[in-house]
Amino acid sequence: MLELAILGLLQETPMHGYELRKELSTKMGTFRAAISYGTLYPTLKRLRTAGWITESESDPSMIPPMTSKRGRVVYKITADGKERFADLLASAGPETYDDAGFGVHFAFFSRTDRATRLRILEGRRRRIEERREGLRDVLSRAAGRLDAYTLELQRHGLDAAEREVRWLEELITNERSGRAPAGSMGEIDLPAEPAADAPPEPPRPHQDRP
Amino acid sequence: MLELAILGLLQETPMHGYELRKELSTKMGTFRAAISYGTLYPTLKRLRTAGWITESESDPSMIPPMTSKRGRVVYKITADGKERFADLLASAGPETYDDAGFGVHFAFFSRTDRATRLRILEGRRRRIEERREGLRDVLSRAAGRLDAYTLELQRHGLDAAEREVRWLEELITNERSGRAPAGSMGEIDLPAEPAADAPPEPPRPHQDRP
DNA sequence: TTGCGATGTATCGGGCCGATACATCGGGGC
């Protein structure tokens, strides 16, 4: 999962670890609080070993030049890495639909073709619907044998699940009908170079924020 | 975290692993989907080694008797285990306020004294408020440089954060003013036998479910 | 009677986390 996120960010521009972590934290938002260095650096090493990225020692013309001596390491994606990124983007393991996985995939939707976007959105919806049904069962069937706090926890969970399903419904509707790429470039199946930075479409479901 | 959950469930009644897992899944609801056996059994072994629980081989008078031959293992909490549970319940590490940690603590609120409940609720609120502020910053400051999907993800995250803060506010208000244990038995500091099954108080914030 | 789904116990490799250590840089206080 983190692998996909790193590859995606490095596709935009080369970066060093510290920067990567900050971008990761802001772009993944809710679904992934803040990546740990104890995860980041081993993962970077793994990606380097696999050949998806390269580590280049400290750019000499850095803004704060840093008198060498353990300079910062700049990570850059390779051609193989871009291919790997495309594969991961379109892949659909079960981990694609848990909180972290979905968040990362969603964050790169502007570089994903519409068919894949719909597949992921619908898979996520199914996942949350299952959670919702489970919670409804507990609340109706076992209402009596649970204490008040546990019940309240279930209620809050059910509320969040229902809300997320509604959110996903709106996104799916938007994707399907007109308002989604479609017009500009049609549906190519996962290009290695996805036209750089032309975000295909604004979704914008919510307009009811008070 | 899982340690606390297991100890808490075994305090109600002895159980074997399979049962434990199911109880775990329903009681922790949203904040902890379904515990893996690859986690559960090693943890049980750890608890046994520490002396918090005992493993007793297959109760002979089992409903489906199971003709011995690798019978089910029933786990039971020890006196030390109950002490440990009380300590964990009242402890306040940072992991107490992440999704999983908070969910587990909350699920046992009916066996937690009011002061601790308030401390945990407020700690969680602070945590979510920080997330909320971070998301607001991103949405106001970096609105232009993010693509539409990433923006939508942040918006949805902000919405969920605001909603959870409001939920916590209600719970905190309820705890503070009257509607909370107080009346029935005052505030003992973590009794080993917490009056078995007298849930101290129904919280019930939401009444606006359509 | 065969086979399948639920029940049940257990291990293994690996991802990810928090704590920790160490080093450099810019700036504010004195």
Place this chain on the structure above:
DNA sequence: GCCCCGATGTATCGGCCCGATACATCGCAA
């Protein structure tokens, strides 16, 4: 001029937890 502090930056280690996998029993239906 000096020092300390907070932000920047790289890296490791122990440990929790997960998914995949293996194996065994039970009740039931085809």
